[in-house]
Amino acid sequence: MKITLRNIRKHRGFTFINVAGLAIGLACCLLIAMYVLDELSFDRFHRHLDRLYRVTVTYGTPAEPLKHNSNTQGILGPVLAEEVPGIAAAVRMIDQQLLLRYGDRQYQESRVIAADGEFFRLFSYPLLQGDPQTALRAPGSIVLTAAAAQKYWGNENPIGKTLIVNNQYELTVTGLLAEPPRNSSFNFEMLISMSTLERGAPDWMFKNWAAFNFQTYVLLQENANPGQVETNFPGLLDKHAGQLFHDLNMTADMHLVPLGDLYLYSSLPNPLGPRGSRSNVLVFSLIALFILLVAVINFMNLATARSVERAREVGVRKTVGASRGQLAGQFLAEALLLTLLALVVAVALAELAMPLFRILSGKALELQFSFNSQPGKLSLPLVLALATVVGLLAGAYPALVLSEFHPVEVLKGAFRSGRRGASLRRWLVVLQFGISIALVTATLVVYQQLRYMQQQELGYNSEQVLLLDFGGDAQVIRQLSTLKTEFKRLPFVEAVSASQSVPGKGMPDAGGVFRDADGEERNTSIKLYLIDFDFVDLYDFQLLAGRKLSADVAGDSLAGLLVNEAAVAAYGYDSPEAILGAQGNFWGRTGEVVGVVKNFHQYSLQHPIVPIALRYQPEYATRLSLRLHSDNYRQALADLETLWKTLVPQRPFNYTFLDENFNRQYQAEMLFGRLFSSFSVLAIVIACLGLFGLAAFSTEQRTKEIGIRKVLGASMGEVLLLLSRDFLKLVVIAFLLVTPLSYLVLRSWLQGFAYRVELGADVFLLAGLLALLTALGSIAYQAIRAALRNPVEALRYE
Known part of the structure; x- marks a missing residue:
């Protein structure tokens, strides 16, 4: 133990990098474990x-x-x-x-x-x-x-x-x-x-x-x-x-x-409460594994890189009788001690990060431990077992490498680190940056897809539309005509409409039958929109065939129907014009199709556009839509509330804006994106810590070479290229190996969206460029420091 503590104190820099990398990795694992356990604990409290x-x-x-x-x-x-x-x-x-x-x-x-x-x-x-x-x-x-x-x-x-x-x-x-x-x-x-x-x-x-x-x-x-x-x-x-x-x-x-x-x-919706994602649980579990793997690779790389430095210590101890098993045990003990120290730091980091993690995850989580398995709590024995396994994995290979040194060669100064160790370090760096590049690429694609869904043309004008929910109140419905008239008197109100639903909200199923002029019947399920005559104009739906529902046409209030393009296709008509005049029967009421509107997104872009019929029936309205035009929305809302309380004193003034209401459908994707990007950044930080340590060690080992090159006239740029070239090659190799796999995985993930971005080469090239710049930044400090060092100091003892 004394030797272990002495080595830790002697090499504070490498100790700090190892502990910091492992602590960040373990802290991420603890946070992700809390998230996963919470997801898996749903409904487990029911007795039956x-x-x-x-x-x-x-x-x-x-x-x-x-x-x-x-x-x-x-x-x-x-x-x-x-x-x-x-x-x-x-x-x-x-x-x-x-x-x-x-x-x-x-x-x-x-x-x-x-x-x-x-x-x-x-x-x-x-x-x-x-x-x-x-x-x-x-x-x-x-x-x-x-x-x-x-x-x-x-x-x-x-x-x-x-x-x-x-x-x-x-x-x-x-x-x-x-x-x-x-x-x-x-x-x-x-x-x-x-x-x-x-x-x-x-x-x-x-x-x-x-x-x-x-x-x-x-x-x-x-x-x-x-x-x-x-x-x-x-x-x-x-x-x-x-x-x-x-x-x-x-x-x-x-x-x-x-x-x-x-x-x-379950792939089906749950209208009574939240619904989780099995794929999200799997993704975050894999991220935790990857982050821990990156941290373990750091430890192994730095430990084996220091093998030359510790070779003399091994030689002396073997000369005085230490067995290979004793030496391996010492190095494993060092790894376990550092891992347990990292675990203590990780618990503190996780506790400090918990408030931010609650915001990112949207969950009221607490970092809690128990000695036995309890829902929502981390098992302390399992956490300690994980830390022990991590320590053994991190220390096993360095212990074997260091304990097999031959004392005679070491003490003669004839020892050189083998190619096997250097080759392993290079491939471990490739694995580290392969994981990092994959995570960066996935983060970019997730945000591209989210932005695509939020910015895609929806098929209607959603800007500056205020929604007033009155829950189908019969008294309000009796006042609809008065309400619409009074609201339109306000100078900042351009249009008002009453409807049973609005974009972003659910609609009832109506298993409808369409009958052609020749008597042929066509059956399929369809969603039914119950609207008033102003609805289509307020939302700027595009008319493709026929006409809109109109108060000037006597039959429209009882028998007029509009349908969207999806309904035309679902019922088997060749064109929008072909369905005009067809008789549609929904809920025992028959109407005639008088117009076809262009497809619009009632739900988020995760879902395909469904067949929809629109019928005049404001007596089933549950909310008002108001299109506003104002430079002072605070005053406009105050005026609207005053008028509402005057006309509808029995109901509170509950309002939302349509665009905000619609974008709430993407809340789960936004939370996923924030969590994913946060852990991706931490994985890259851990990888960069390891690269920083390897660069420091490489610079230290090549001090004499750098001094001679500077004496012979090498510039700072040439020294920087000398020290960074090998590492940057490894990043390029990692990029070439991981990009095809990333493409296949991300393409599969995007298949879950009805409307999605196209995977282009740009996102992969950007991820690779970011990885190169990050690696260069990790190496640059050590390289510039070595380039600025006086070559006389490097050659003084030669």
Whole structure:
């Protein structure tokens, strides 16, 4: 131990580089491990997790490919619980937006889920007050979290108190809920009974087997086989909906997906909460491995590079009787001591970086350790075992190299470091910079793709469009004409429109049938936009054929339809003009196609453009769109709020801007990009630390050569080229080796986007150039220092 500590003190510079590189690498691994553990912990707190499943539906027609849907029919849940063997209970859920009021306290609540009475039987969300068996049984029941209840009643007991919903009916608090865990696939702070929603809903919502609007979850009986349960589904669908599906020329099937797979492994959307990415978990796990590999390579390179320097020490110790095993043990002990020191520094670095990491990851993570395996906590024994393995890997090869030196050759001064060690160091540098170049290339492509999606032409004008959400309030809908007129009086308001949806928001499915003039029927699924007459003009949709819906045409308010290009193609028409005059039937209402608009992006560019029909039906509007033109938006918003409170005093002034609202769809990609680029930079920093150390050692070994060259007239530039040439060659080799692999991996990643950038040579050349400049910068300090040194000092002892 004394020898180990003496060597550490003697070579402080190399010790610092080794410890710093390993500490940064281990800190990155700790942070990524916290992220990965959090992603893997979702929904693990449910007692019956192994028996909980989501029901999904696959449906389609002969004219279109099968579609997979996480939404199911409103009637399905009770039928499953009653008729399917092996199912113990079923719960339907659907997200809601409610305006809740108690006295003078009024809030627009968006984290609300309507659920059946068996909710607490399936899911492990403990109640602080109330009976989980009955809390969601009766109509007019609501269960809130303690934080939500405090908004309305402070510290008072909320049980039995009532809330006014949308200024229409009352909800009675029947339960007080503990705050749901953050790692839950259901994001809510309020639950209302499904019977409340059912009481005022149209019949089709809960009785139509072709209306897919609800998430359905089931609890299987103990020891029930999910595969066996699924065999009952075809017969059940045929019994209840066979004739309906036959009339619609439609096929359907159902499947069970484990709740434990919902967050990371399901490709279907989750409208009730967050959804993770299995590929992101894999990518960050690989980054952690790569960063640790780069740090270990640093250690090995610097240790073997110093082999000549430590050869005399080895020779003397072997002469006095030290065995090869003892020497190897000493060098391994040095590596382990440095690694454990690096681990201590890594924990401190990770703790310091945690606030920034929370922002980058979008997660409220804490660096926590436990002696046994606990969800969301790092296992301390595993962390120590990892550090030990890293130390052994980092020290194993240097220990073998140093312990095999022959003492006679060393003490005679005849020892020279072998080509094998130098060759290994070169290939390790190639591996380091290959990893770094791959990460830089991937970072550039990720940001190119994100920028492409954010800057792509969307097919409509999204600038300066303000959205006012009123949640479908019946009183507001009755005032729509007045509201639009009054808003248009404001000098900075150019246009106003009311609609059920806007770009970036969801739309209902409408399994529609188009009938040509000759009576031929064409079936496919389509999204339905419910709009007013000003919607198309406000958003500047481009008309390709026919005309827009107009208040001047009597039939348009009842039977006019617009469709997009995707609908034309989906229904099999040859051109936009060919679909004009076709009769479309959606939800029992027939209309005539009077115009075709150019395709526009309703959703993010991750998704393909879907068939859409637009119909005049403002009575289902949920928000207003206002196109503004103002140099003073603060004053404009204040004027709008004043007018809103005058005309609609019963609702809060909730607004967003369309472009900001649309770009929120890219939040996950932005978080991924920030995390990826941050860890890529750290990987490069670690690689540069190692290169800096190798350059220092190389400069030290070539001091006499540099002195002689300077005496013979070598310039600073020639000395810089002499010392950097070999390293830069290795970077070029790394670039040539890693670029084809990077291309294949990134091309595969881009396939996941419906609209994507083209992979050109420029991004790879830029990554290679950045790697060269970074390597040159790491070497330059040592090279310039050597070039400026007086050659007399280098040759003094020769």
